[in-house]
Amino acid sequence: MLEAALKIINKIEENGYKAYIVGGFVRDYILGIESSDVDICTSAKPKELVEIFEGAVLPKDDYGSVSLMVKNTTFQITTFRTEVDYLDYRHPEEIEYVNDLNEDLIRRDFTINTICMDKDGKIIDRLGGREDLSNKVIRTVGKSFDKFHEDALRILRAIRFSTKLDFDLSDEVKEGIIKNKKLLDNISYSRKKEELDKIFTCSNAKKGIALLIDLGLDEVLGLRNLDKVDVTESLIGIWSIIEVDDDTYPFTNNEKELISKVREAMNINNLDPYNLYKYGLYVNSTAGVLKGIPREDVARNYEKLVIQTRKDLDITSNDIIEKLGFKPGPSISKIYTTLEKEVLYRRLDNNKNALINYCLKNFSSDII
């Protein structure tokens, strides 16, 4: 990935512009962490970049980044800029392209995100980012109050980097967060959820949650019960404990369904065969882990189930309708549920004859 990135910046430089790798990639590279994307900053303007690179995609909005896909890696190429007058605490009112790397670095959020690498792989550190990296501390570029006041999303980015890298927030950063936390109201719930999801999926998520609580962010973010989250193994598990108002955070339908099932499954025995069958392995193990039941215990019991889906039952609805003369409709579903339970609790063998005989004996009154 580094090789491909260096190739890209060399190509930009060959065309007479300046270009550097910047941001997360360089930060993670120095820390020995793998990155999934690469940010490049350059003096070349988007139109000039699409002339240099075939397949480069122009940004949808003015002043966005050009993106370039090379072998499954996205390279975000952003023209040097300064950002002026933040109006809505998120989007700068005006952006100006500039020619100088320093000016571009000054508008960035944290010092550890301003370290660059040039076309020869040399590290360029104009704002003391390396020192902060080795001291494991998150500091803003310039005054913390101003940085968070301009763009409140940076509050959550600070928590995310502190969590992911296990770094401390400088005192000034903490103070800047506390003074500006109300401005998070101006940030869309979808951007807030993206950041929260990233914090919650860190292996160190507990640190992030503690920070959110200590800085009083749970309240401004509308995250009730955050202090009750003590198992952080699964994102859905965390969101199942947290309570948020409807129509705030945009959960996908799949997330909504899983969260509501996990909440239900918290109130049942997650090792019971029928519950395991009904709610499935994922929901039971997620709920189980939240209650302190080891994931392996749930998995072991799940593997032992006689049937895991209705298809595993050695009888079809056609058998029930045609061979036994039952009427299609809701009674079929009742019969199925009874058969499933009998088989799961091992009171009835899962073979066609046994199942048909059981039906004949027990459901005869339903026969037309």
Ligand code: ATP
């Ligand atoms: P990662 O990609 O690992 O999430 P990153 O630091 O690369 O972390 P990106 O969102 O990819 O973060 O942004 C790339 C760079 O752009 C950052 O390193 C930072 O220099 C700058 N940046 C991103 N978002 C902001 C912001 N809200 N305010 C100021 N600078 C920002």
Ligand code: MG
């Ligand atoms: Mg990045």
